[in-house]
Amino acid sequence: MHLEQLKYIVEVAKTRSISVAAQNLHVSQSTISKAITSFEQELRIQLFTRSRLGAQPTAEGKNIIKKAYEIAVKIEEIQEEAQEQASLINGELNLSASPSFFLPILLGTLANFKKDYPNFRILMTEKKSPNIIEDVLQGRIDIGLSMLDGIDWNAHEELIFETLLEGKIMVCVSKHSPYAFSDYITPEELINETIVMYDGVIWKDSISIFMNKYGPMNILFTSNNTEVIKKAVADGLAISFLMNIALIDDHYVNSGDIIPIPLINFESHQRSFGWVRSKKKHFSLAAREFLKYLKFNISKLE
Known part of the structure; x- marks a missing residue:
């Protein structure tokens, strides 16, 4: 078992296609196909049903693929933690927030965060709570800041949330x-x-x-x-x-x-307000740091 095999499995599960996964990972289709076949032989279980229509997870393979997702996310977190923590935060963070979060809670947080990390890019949109949850589910944003009432959390086990106020x-x-x-x-x-x-x-x-x-x-x-x-x-x-x-x-x-x-x-x-994210999307160091700033800003309002 190799980490590359897990990465290939996760990408195929996401795209439902070996060819698309190969393009995304910049490797050949045969490389991914051989790696998955070798992994299946090692575990004595078939992970995907492959056809001209794509690669679909098998019933017995779904739990293995779920574990591969979790391991891949943990590996990304370990790699990022190896950096020099907050001083090396860079890149960008995608957020969606409901109107109730914008003034003054979110704007104050943004001002403080950008002051400490001026080169970090934050992309933020204002949306209604149901649209925010949909963006999180589809992996379009890193964090949603939303009203949490009225959401069937049992139907969305892939979501993680925390009430902030x-x-x-x-x-x-x-x-x-x-x-x-x-x-x-x-x-x-x-x-x-x-x-x-x-x-x-x-x-x-x-x-x-x-x-x-x-x-x-x-x-x-x-x-x-x-x-x-x-x-x-x-x-x-x-x-x-x-x-x-x-x-x-x-x-x-x-x-x-x-x-x-x-x-x-x-x-x-x-009404309860808080943040929500997907277990399937990497929870970056930047996202965690931003939430620390947000919680601190909220604590000053109490």
Whole structure:
């Protein structure tokens, strides 16, 4: 058994093709084919069914291939740890984050990280939580920073996640609203109110639960732009529901144009936020270092 054999097995399992794996690893098809055959003979088990349509893992080979994945990832981690730790961090990191993470939590983390590692490149996109999870599953990003509620983790055993903070839903009203001086708001008080809503599946589900239980609200519009939503609230056009962590150091809140008020007696008023990654994608030293910075930045907000 050789490490090269494990690398070939992992790449064939990823691509479902010996020819594509050979191209990706810059070796000949015969090299990979012979290595896999030798490995199968050594273990006395067939790992792949090979045909003109490609290479498909056999039922008995799937567990072996899974172990090969794990070993390949560990080898990459060992090789990277052999470097001079954080001082040699370089390259790039791909992130996707939900809007609630962006201000000020993520931007503060990025500023501190780039200050210490100015040559490191971070590619970051803002997306909705379901899209972030899909990006992680497809291997398009290294880390997703997302709302963790509503995800069937049992159906995605390849995912690893960690809750970093709990957010609470706040009712956001204009400073001219009759609710502006309230210490809290109950669901019953919001019946028939006009709202602007963030255009996300989890938010829509929460509002549906809310209206089914307590009564209707008039949805003026939905948007995936939180600045547009906050401007509508500040102008007194409607109220909205936003997470408290998305309102930290917010200029509308600081100026007093928006008053965030706790929503009580509603069972879905809290949301969990954290990071998620795939076991199948190498968890780089850079990614781990970035998460340290993120956790430190979050600890300062508590």
